[in-house]
Amino acid sequence: RRVLGIEGTAWAASAAVYEVETDDVFIESNPYQPESGGIHPREAAEHMSEAVPSVVETALAEARERAAEEGRNADAAPIDAVAFSRGPGLGPCLRIVGTAARAVAQRFDVPLVGVNHMVAHLEVGRHYSGFDRPVCLNASGANAHVLAYRNGRYRVLGETMDTGVGNALDKFTRHVGWSHPGGPKVESHARDGEYVDLPYVVKGMDFSFSGIMSAAKDEYDSGTPVEDVCRGLEETVFAMLTEVSERALSLTGREELVLGGGVGQNDRLQGMLREMCEQRGAELYVPEDRFLRDNAGMIAVLGAKMAAAGDTLAVAESAIDSDFRPDEVAVSWRADESE
Numbered sequence: 022r023r024v025l026g027i028e029g030t031a032w033a034a035s036a037a038v039y040e041v042e043t044d045d046v047f048i049e050s051n052p053y054q055p056e057s058g059g060i061h062p063r064e065a066a067e068h069m070s071e072a073v074p075s076v077v078e079t080a081l082a083e084a085r086e087r088a089a090e091e092g093r094n095a096d097a098a099p100i101d102a103v104a105f106s107r108g109p110g111l112g113p114c115l116r117i118v119g120t121a122a123r124a125v126a127q128r129f130d131v132p133l134v135g136v137n138h139m140v141a142h143l144e145v146g147r148h149y150s151g152f153d154r155p156v157c158l159n160a161s162g163a164n165a166h167v168l169a170y171r172n173g174r175y176r177v178l179g180e181t182m183d184t185g186v187g188n189a190l191d192k193f194t195r196h197v198g199w200s201h202p203g204g205p206k207v208e209s210h211a212r213d214g215e216y217v218d219l220p221y222v223v224k225g226m227d228f229s230f231s232g233i234m235s236a237a238k239d240e241y242d243s244g245t246p247v248e249d250v251c252r253g254l255e256e257t258v259f260a261m262l263t264e265v266s267e268r269a270l271s272l273t274g275r276e277e278l279v280l281g282g283g284v285g286q287n288d289r290l291q292g293m294l295r296e297m298c299e300q301r302g303a304e305l306y307v308p309e310d311r312f313l314r315d316n317a318g319m320i321a322v323l324g325a326k327m328a329a330a331g332d333t334l335a336v337a338e339s340a341i342d343s344d345f346r347p348d349e350v351a352v353s354w355r356a357d358e359s360e
């Protein structure tokens with residue numbers, strides 16, 4: 022079985038081919054790079070309308086080649102299902118992805134699968150880690166969640182009360198005049214910086230990043246070297262993510278942690294989580310970078326599990342959902358588990 026995945030919630034126009042039997046993933050991505058400022062929804066949608074058809078064409082060409090190699094009849098569909106990111110994300114971008122997915126599914130007469138982008142961020146880690154019931158930290162651009170599966174849903178144990186973690190870093194870097202995305206620039210400058218104190222805000226199991234972001238801007242405006250502010254930002258924000266992840270492990274009694282999301286590419290965050298897990302005797306799994314940032318591979322991997330469980334969508338009911346929360350997903354692909 023071979024599944025085509027299509028992703029386009031914000032910045033990455035991406036298409037992937039996932040081979041269920043071999044676990045191999047081919048990913049073709051085309052990122053949107055704002056000329057100035059952050060992600061502009063209209064520009065991002067314009068990018069999607071140009072880039073989605075071409076990444077899908079490349080992925081389909083790959084699928085056709087594979088189908089020919091395995092001796093599939095040239096008239097038969099080269100794929101067995103089409104999975105797309107249904108939400109959460111920017112509405113205008115999601116609508117383009119949804120339209121492309123419906124068109125391809127209808128063209129080949131194969132099932133259509135609507136994937137929750139957040140659940141895909143963590144399921145791809147669970148899949149490749151082989152962990153059974155991990156706690157999952159999703160540290161992405163527009164979100165920050167700590168989740169764990171229980172009774173048919175991914176429960177949100179902790180989440181951001183305001184901005185996403187990557188967006189907070191990006192807003193600071195915009196303020197200092199660096200181009201988008203800011204996260205990697207914060208990482209490289211923080212290496213040469215001295216720690217400065219910034220507000221650490223964890224309430225219960227939830228995070229707040231907006232106060233830190235404003236304090237970091239003020240610190241920079243008052244003349245503190247940008248490297249020091251970057252160091253303070255990383256240490257503070259990642260300590261918050263690590264603290265809540267640790268509390269989630271403790272609360273659930275689980276001993277496995279999976280990282281997801283674009284901010285997860287940060288070495289310092291990975292290091293803090295690794296140290297915390299080692300101290301508790303827990304295991305940490307960090308997916309390859311190509312599966313951490315937005316990508317269609319994760320959509321195809323989860324889409325394959327959903328398709329196998331019969332969790333498919335009629336075209337007429339396949340509308341996108343820009344506020345699609347991870348705990349709204351009735352988990353079909355682990356339905357045999359009661360706990």
Ligand code: ATP
Nearest residue numbers: 031161162163164187202204205283284287314315
């Ligand atoms: P979501 O998945 O919530 O929709 P998103 O679409 O913005 O988020 P992701 O690819 O998950 O996309 O994450 C992008 C974010 O990751 C950006 O904010 C970027 O600055 C941040 N990022 C990328 N690399 C690093 C890094 N090395 N350190 C910190 N942040 C990083």
